Amino acid sequence: MAKNAWWIEFPAMERETLVALRKALDGAYREFSRSYGDVIEAVFEPLLHFLVGFEKLLLNAPWWSVLLAVCAFAYLASRSWKIVAGTIIAFLFIGYFGMWEDTMSTMSMIAVSTLLAIAFGVPVGILMARSNRTQTVVTPLLDVMQTMPAFVYLIPVVMLLGIGKVPGLLAVVIYAIPPVIRLTNLGIRLVDREVLEASDAFGASGWQRLVGVQIPLAFPTIMAGVNQTIMMALAMVVIASMIGVQGLGQPVLRSITNQYFTLGLLNGLAIVALAIVFDRVSQAYGKRLQLQYKQAHHG
Amino acid sequence: MAEPMIRIQGLYKIFGAAGEAVLPMVRDGMGKQELLDTHGRVLGLRDINMSVPPRCIQVVMGLSGSGKSTLIRHINRLIAPTAGEILVDGTNVAGMDGVTLREFRRHRASMVFQRFALMPHRSVRDNVAYGLTVQGLQSTEVEKRASRWIERVGLEDFADRYPGELSGGMQQRVGLGRALATDPDILLMDEAFSALDPLIRYDMQNMLLDLQTELKKTIVFITHDLDEALRIGDNVAILRDGGMVQQGRPQDIVLTPADDYVADFVKDVNRGKLVRVESIMKPGTTCASAPAIPLGTRLERAALALSEAAAERGKVTDRDGTAIGIVSQLDLLDAMVRRRRPSP
Incomplete structure (x- = not known):
């Protein structure tokens, strides 16, 4: 039995026990996904429709109208013609090198996952800001979500929902949601206590205080979180292509397996271009808001 | 003598967990430092009794740490007392439930803050209108009343600016407008002019006195500045280390100071x-x-x-x-x- 004493080799669990443990856990999860997979899939059905609809809209619209819409959005958010010009150049480059369709798929994926991340992340961040106990529970969870290798949580998602758009979307959201949550929490905790006291003194209810004071004042910080989330979602797009997500990740994946250097580089550059556009637009928006609020502290 | 608008009776405040536990010791005369050393609690207020007649300016004066800001925050219960009663028009603020307290804050007492505490994301107009918005009034009514007060505090040319674009004096006029817009009976002013330059402060005092001759609010005004206290107060109360040292008309305090502390305070006053x-x-x-x-x-x-x-x-x-x-x-x-x- 004792091939090695415990002080020479780490006294690990018996091999058979470990195998049995893994089998038991895998079996239980498989059982769970077999019995509830359909139900859960049905729950995500509307999401799939939304995602597909949005993608179709982007793909079927003429390229110039999409470009126009993107530019209008960029201008409204940033109020900067420089950023609009950069956006046009980026999209012309993408279109000229034949990556328009993949880019539209990726954009719809990013848009929907960012919306989802905001829809879940902001309320969770608010709850965290309201109670220290919630914060101590949620913070380590976020740490795990951010450090766990992305491939690892593709496994249960695929086991549960198979491969396709929705599992890809879930994987992207899980990977990208922590910054929104963290920065919503931070933003609300940083709101000036005197302003909150004033709002109390005028008889504001908890809801009035949240909607009228805390969220607006935390908004620039929340926007910084949204910016981070978009960046992380873009980074996740390539990994998500492994489970069947369409878009710029697919050709990248193909070029890894077939050693097409140029194809990989071009699509990689397209992702970078998208990232720069999204980043500059959302940052300019956040900065514009911050400028307006910051002035209040002189005087 | 008319029935007082605000009557504070036997008010104690001890900061820290379970202040009630050490209350008997404080009642028996344990001092601020001793309480901190032996029990780790901070004595905020000790046995405060005070009456504020209606339509008067009651000044509460003291140096920093004397408990004056704590005292004013008891009147609208931004701070809850450890013991004692705060009767406003006969109703105990300390005993109000959440909804009643909110209504009280919305309609009866409003507050002006030392560092303005304006909402940086709202324009001057929307800041002045804040209390009215919280009351849930219709937007046309809010607009109408807010405009009146913006004009009254002389900011009609700045209504669409943001607080960050205004000087300190103008910001505090916004604060004053915001407090008056809900037409409260009671105005709580927590060192409202202390952050302003002397000249601006003087102007603001004049403005307040002007408004008061017309509006006749019950005003509780906190300050650490003796000249300000004597200038605007109908009555002055002096706090020290959380306890009440003396109350009376300004000239009574100057002519017959209750103890050396007050005497020291008033020695340079131009009587x-x-x-x-x-x-x-x-x-x-x-x-x-x-x-x-x-x-x-x-x-x-x-x-x-x-x-x-x-x-x-x-x-x-x-x-x-x-x-x-x-x-x-x-x-x-x-x-x-x-x-x-x-x-x-």
Whole structure:
């Protein structure tokens, strides 16, 4: 039995026990996904429709109208013609090198996952800001979500929902949601206590205080979180292509397996271009808001 | 004497967990430092009793750490008392439930803050309208009332600016407008002018006094500035280390300080500009040719009148011109310059 004493080799669990443990856990999860997979899939059905609809809209619209819409959005958010010009150049480059369709798929994926991340992340961040106990529970969870290798949580998602758009979307959201949550929490905790006291003194209810004071004042910080989330979602797009997500990740994946250097580089550059556009637009928006609020502290 | 608008009775505040536990010791006279050393609790207020008559300006004065900001926050229960009652119009604020308290804050008492506490994301107009918005009024009504107050505090040209674009004095006018817009009975002003430059502060005091002659609010005004306290207060209360040291009219405090602490405080006050002749006049009569000094004349003025008439004594006259007392040059001089000791 004792091939090695415990002080020479780490006294690990018996091999058979470990195998049995893994089998038991895998079996239980498989059982769970077999019995509830359909139900859960049905729950995500509307999401799939939304995602597909949005993608179709982007793909079927003429390229110039999409470009126009993107530019209008960029201008409204940033109020900067420089950023609009950069956006046009980026999209012309993408279109000229034949990556328009993949880019539209990726954009719809990013848009929907960012919306989802905001829809879940902001309320969770608010709850965290309201109670220290919630914060101590949620913070380590976020740490795990951010450090766990992305491939690892593709496994249960695929086991549960198979491969396709929705599992890809879930994987992207899980990977990208922590910054929104963290920065919503931070933003609300940083709101000036005197302003909150004033709002109390005028008889504001908890809801009035949240909607009228805390969220607006935390908004620039929340926007910084949204910016981070978009960046992380873009980074996740390539990994998500492994489970069947369409878009710029697919050709990248193909070029890894077939050693097409140029194809990989071009699509990689397209992702970078998208990232720069999204980043500059959302940052300019956040900065514009911050400028307006910051002035209040002189005087 | 009218029924007081605000009556504070036996108010204690001990900061820290379960302040009630150490309350008996504080009642038995344990001091602030001793409480901190032995129990790790901070004594905020100790046995405060105070009455504020309606439509008066009650100043609460003290140095930092005296508990004055804590005291004012009890009146709208931004801080809850450890023991005692805060009766506003006979209703105990300390005993209100959440909804009643909110209604009380929305309609009856509003507050002006030392560092303005304006909402940086709202324009001047929306800041002034904040209390009305919280009340849930219709937007046309909100707009109408807010505009009136923006005009009243002289900011009509800045209504669409943001607080960050305004100077300190203008920001506090927004704060004052915001507090008045809900038409409360009670105005709580927590060192409202302390963060302003002396000249601006003087202007704001004038503005407040102007508004007060017209509006007749019950105002509780916190300050650490004696000149400000004497200038605007109908009554002054002096706090020290969480306890009440003296309450009274400004001139009473100056002429008869309750202890060395107050005496030290008021030693440099220009009494000639503050005290009125009736506080020092003596009973008696003088010859008919003596100069007449009407009731309410300040000492400096009275002294000037006597020296111009080259008279040793003057007669103090009431509104009908009847002599009701006498005052001598010596009395005037003594009242203005002699160092006051606390009365035994």
